[in-house]
Structure formats: structure tokens, C-alpha cells
Amino acid sequence: MSDMRILVTGGAGFIGSSLCEKLVAMGNRVVALDSMFRGSEANLESILGSENFALYAGDVRDVDDLDACVEALGGLDLVYHLAAINGTKWFHEAAHSVIDVNVNGTLRTLELAMAHDAKYVFASSPEAFGEPLSQPLTDGDAMVFTDPKAHQRHSYGGSKYLGEIACQHAARDGLDVQIIRPFNAYGPRLNGDEYGQVIAMFFQQLIESSELNVHGDGSQTRSFTWIEDVVDGFVKAGMQDLPTGEVFNIGSTEEVSIIDLAERIAKFGDKVEVSFGDGYHGDVKRRLPNISNSKQVLGWQSTVSLDEGLKMMWDSITL
Ligand SMILES: NC(=O)c1ccc[n+]([C@@H]2O[C@H](COP(=O)([O-])OP(=O)(O)OC[C@H]3O[C@@H](n4cnc5c(N)ncnc54)[C@H](O)[C@@H]3O)[C@@H](O)[C@H]2O)c1
Numbered sequence: 363m364s365d366m367r368i369l370v371t372g373g374a375g376f377i378g379s380s381l382c383e384k385l386v387a388m389g390n391r392v393v394a395l396d397s398m399f400r401g402s403e404a405n406l407e408s409i410l411g412s413e414n415f416a417l418y419a420g421d422v423r424d425v426d427d428l429d430a431c432v433e434a435l436g437g438l439d440l441v442y443h444l445a446a447i448n449g450t451k452w453f454h455e456a457a458h459s460v461i462d463v464n465v466n467g468t469l470r471t472l473e474l475a476m477a478h479d480a481k482y483v484f485a486s487s488p489e490a491f492g493e494p495l496s497q498p499l500t501d502g503d504a505m506v507f508t509d510p511k512a513h514q515r516h517s518y519g520g521s522k523y524l525g526e527i528a529c530q531h532a533a534r535d536g537l538d539v540q541i542i543r544p545f546n547a548y549g550p551r552l553n554g555d556e557y558g559q560v561i562a563m564f565f566q567q568l569i570e571s572s573e574l575n576v577h578g579d580g581s582q583t584r585s586f587t588w589i590e591d592v593v594d595g596f597v598k599a600g601m602q603d604l605p606t607g608e609v610f611n612i613g614s615t616e617e618v619s620i621i622d623l624a625e626r627i628a629k630f631g632d633k634v635e636v637s638f639g640d641g642y643h644g645d646v647k648r649r650l651p652n653i654s655n656s657k658q659v660l661g662w663q664s665t666v667s668l669d670e671g672l673k674m675m676w677d678s679i680t681l
Contacts, residue, residue, distance in 0.1 A: 364389030367435040368600075371422045371471055372445035374401025376552050377485070377544065380593045381442060383408055386415050388597075393431045396445065397421050405551050422467035428474050438478040440600050443471045444485040448518070449557040450642055457517035464521035472532050472539075481538040483600045484529050488543050488611070488649050489519030499543075500652040501609050508644065515644030526609070533607035540599040540606075545613025545651050548671060549589030550678035560620065561586060561672070564627045565679060572634045578641025580621030583648045585613045588666035588674075598660050605659075613651035614664040626669065630676050 368385055372378040373394020378401065385392045386409045394406065394417045409415045416434055420427030422445040432438045445467050447460045468484065475482040491499050492507040505523055507516050526541055533539040546559070554562030564574050595612035621636070628634035656662040666674075 366390045366439040367437050368392045368440045368442065369395060369428075369431050369435065369438060370442045370444060371395045371467065372401065372443075372485070374398060374403065374405050374417060375444065375448075376405070377547055377589065377592060377596075378442075378444045379405035379551065380549070380589050381444070381596050382406060382415065384593050384597060386412055390414065391435055393418055393435050395420055395422060395427060395431050399447065400449070400553065423463065423470055425470060425474075428470060432474070432478065438474070438480040440481045440483070441471055441475045442483045442485070442596060442600060443468060446485070446521075449553065449559070450515075450645075451557045453515050453518040454513065454642070457514035460517040461521050464518065465524050468525040468528055472528055472537070476532065476535070476537055481540075481600065482529070482532070483540045483542060483596060484525055486526050486541050486543045486609075487519065487522045488545055488613070488651065489516070490522040490526055490543065492516055492519050492523070493644060493646055497648045498615075498650040498652040499611060501655060513643035515642065530607055538606050540604060541609040542595055542599055543609065543611050543613070543651070544592045544595070545585045545587050545611065545649065547587050547589055547592040549675060560584070560623065561627070561675065564624060565630075565675065568627060568631045568634060569679070572631055574624045574628060574634060574636045576620055576624055576636060576638050578620075578645065579638060580624065581619055581647075582641075582645060583617045583619045583650065584623075585615065585617055585650050586623070586668050586671065587612065587614045587664055588671040591664040591666055595656065595660065595662050598662050602660070608655070608659055610656045610660050610662065611651035611653050612656060612662065613653065614668070615651065615653060616668055617648070617650050618668055623668075626672060630672075
């Protein structure tokens, strides 16, 4: 489907910018709303001049900013809600803001979609499961949260959990809502500073110091998912007729330990050392998706192996 009027909140961020590029290339009219907390104009360089695209600097919690985006679009057919405070270090350091932006941003954009009878796609997270008791993460599994007195890591997972509740409530009220849970998306433009994500951090450390710092003992595993596969999941969820309230785990089923990841990335450099530091509270031991619903209902599965993706990412940095 093309020629839709689409709002992408968080559209100047890592996933949002790639999603905007794809939606514009498909022939849609797109407005990206972003506070520029972690997004940037540079992420959107390829489409900033396009007549079908506009970037609006504003706050997803502000209804005037949301209304201005709809006015710029001339109506609203679809909302992709990606705006959030993301990045593990922030979850510990800025729990109040994480809860405020993530929960209120979801409520305001759900209200906007309802007011315009627009379809709504929510970027949730596997962290909505908290510290789950079993893997792979499967719909219907318990979402397990630990005592906030010990640490506030789950400000983020808890905000996504509440977001899912708000989405399911809106679905029950008749809104067409889809929920996407991306599993460790990676690719060019991923943030590699201390507030960033592990693959980009390792590449940055490789270039700056030839020493990769692993959090904890490195035995924890993750499922890394190439950005174009993640964007494909969002597009499929937004553009197809689906039952409302569906939830899709968008993740590679290739389970990789962090020490294995560090060793693979070390091979791109020369005489690279791997060191070990403190782990984060609440960092789950495994994070593996069950993607049966994504395969059957969405027609989605990942197509890029980790080795292929790491090579593409390295090329994007060095070529
Ligand atoms: N990257 C992943 O692997 C991953 C995994 C699970 C879930 N998610 C979710 O997907 C979405 C996109 O993630 P990302 O990796 O692109 O993160 P990101 O931080 O690059 O993108 C989020 C964007 O939201 C913007 N933002 C923050 N506060 C805002 C506010 N008050 N108003 C408007 N914009 C605001 C930021 O500036 C940023 O550009 C997020 O909701 C995130 O929680 C991402």
C-alpha cells in the first residue's frame, strides 16, 4: 500500500529514520516527530529534501505538537509510535523521564490515533517481559518484574508493559493496533557511545582503543536483528489487514553470547583485547524470541545472519 499519511514518532532515531526512508520510498507522505533527544537530522539526510517528507522537532507528550504533525500531513491514516527514551544506562540514571516519556507518549499517540480513526503500530520491547522465567519469549508467558527498591532498570520494560496494556485496551475499544517487539536491532547509525547499544559500542571501542569491554562475564545471550529486517516487520504490521491487538516478536532466532559477539567483532581489527566490567542490574541471561506468530500472521522472519550483518556494518563505518 502507498499514498498513506503517516506519522512516525521518534522518526529521527535509529529505527525510526530507516522506517521513514522506507515509507517515503514506497510513496507515502511521512512526518517524523522527534524531540532530538537521541535522534538527529543527519539520520534523515537522504529524505530531508523530499516533498513527501517533513521532520517536526517537538515532544510526543505535547498534543499541540501532535496536532501540528497531523495538519502538516493533511490528515492521518497510520501512526508508528517509536518515540521513547531508549538506552540501558538511561533506564538506571533517568527512570522518572523514561516512565514519563514512554508512558505518556504512548497514551497521547493512542488518543491521537483514536481521534482520527488511524491505524496504530506500537514499538514495544522484549523488556516488557521483565525478567522472564523461560525462553524463548512467547506470547502468553508471564511478564515478571522485580523489586524496584533494588534497582530501577525496569522503568523501561515496565513502561513498555504499560504501553502494551494501553494498546490492548484501545484494541478492545475498536482501534486497529499492532504491537512490535524488536530484538536488539543493529545496523548503520546505531548509537555507540556509553548510552548506546552493544554492537555499535564494540565497533566504536574497536576503532578508538582496540579494547572491547564486556558487561559481566559475557555468557548472557541476545538475538541481534539486522535493521532492514526490523523495518520490514514494522512495514508489514502497518500495511497489512490484520486482526487488531496482534503482537509480533521481531527477532533473529540466532542466539549469540556477548563474548562470542565480542570475538566476532574483534576479528575486524588488529590485536584487539577483550576486557570484562560490571554488568547491569536486571540484565537478563537470555533474550530469545519465539517468532511463530510473526511467521504465520505477519509473514515475517529475519533474513540476514549475524556474520553478514556485522560485515555490512563494518563496511558502512570504514568504506
Ligand atoms: N533498537 C532496538 O533494538 C529496540 C529494541 C526494542 C524496542 N525498541 C523500541 O523501538 C523504538 C525505537 O528505538 P531506537 O533504537 O530507534 O531508539 P532511538 O533512541 O534511536 O529512537 C527513539 C527516538 O525517540 C526520540 N524521543 C525521545 N523522547 C522523545 C520525546 N519526548 N518526544 C519525541 N521524541 C522523543 C529520540 O530523540 C529518538 O530519536 C523505541 O520505542 C524503542 O524503545 C528498540
